[in-house]
Each structure stands twice: as structure tokens, then as C-alpha cells.
Amino acid sequence: MLNRFLFTLAIFIFISANAQKKQIPNNPDYQFQSDKQNIQNQTQTQSQTSTIKNYQSTYQPAWSFGGNVGFSFWNGGTDILIAPKAYYHVSPQFLAGVGLTYNYSDFDGVFTNYKYNSFGGSILGLYRPIPFIQISAEFQELYTNRDYNHISDSYWNPSLYLGGSFVSGHFAFGFQYDVLYDSAKSPYSSAWTPIISFYF
16 A cells, blocks of 8 residues: 555656646746746747837838929920928828929910919828839919919919829929819919929
8 A cells, every 4th residue: 555655656746847847838927947948938039029120110200301393494485383392201102291382484475475473382192002103192272373464363273183103213203183273274284294303
């Protein structure tokens, strides 16, 4: 009887000793892990933290600046556009921005004479599905002083431009279309206008 008890006790001690050596992998809170396992867990935790930090640091929202500048001199006419803009990079693909616009246009012809002075502001969004293609939407409101065939008037002229452009480095080239185009008020002869933008 005593021998059976001692034999059972020895088996119980042997099983208990082996059970304490078992590890619970990837659990830094388990108090019976060996020093080697703790080091492995710390290394793994540091690696995961480093991966998260690297992911977060790959993109940081930031501001950039740029806009449009245009000059054209043609037979009897002059067009000048100055439009600085500020862009906030919401994500690597999406930018939101605000801008100011000044537009001067005049023409002195045989049958038609006009002069436009327009100034105002805009809000815009830019989306780049791939790094070198940009889709844009811009709402612009300009206050215009006009002298058309020696008749002067002033008015607000809203525009909504939808466009697409090719991006190369700090520049974008393309076209946009004004869906609110009004030929009786717009200083432009067409609803289509070129996009020549820069960013820095």
C-alpha cells in the first residue's frame, strides 16, 4: 500500500514539474515563462510596434501650396489669370483646398469691345487614383466688373469645374469643364479651359 502511494506521489511530482515548464506562446503576461520566451515576446512586441510606427510614418497629412498662372496675348486681346491655392493632403490620394482668383480679360475688335476684371475665391477637391492621374472638382465664385461694348455692369458669376489632368512632379496639365457656364457672363469664350497647375 505504501509503495503504491509513493509511486503515485512520484508520478504526480513528475507531471507537475513538467507542467511548469510548458510555455504559453506569445503571451507576455504569463508569469511562468522562461527568460528566453520573455525575450522572444519582447522582440515580437517591439517588432509589431515598429511596424505600426513605420506604417503611420509613411504618410503624414500636410499642407502644400501652388495654383494656376496664365498669360495669353492674341490679336487684339489679352488674358491674365493669377490663382494661388492651398492644398491639405487628407490622404495620399485625396487633397482638399481653397484658393483665390484674379482674372483679367480684354479685347478690342472692329465690332466688339470688352474688358473683364474678376476676383473671388474657390473650394476644391483633388483625387489621384494613381500617382500621375488627377481628377478635380472646383466651385468658384467671382465678382466681375465688365465693360462690354461701352456698357458697364457688375455681377457675381458662379462656376463649377470638373476636370482631369496628368501629374508630373510638381506640375499638372489637363482640361476642365464648367458645368455652370454662362456665355453671357463668363469672361471665357468656352466652357472648356486648360489646367496648368503647380505644387510645392
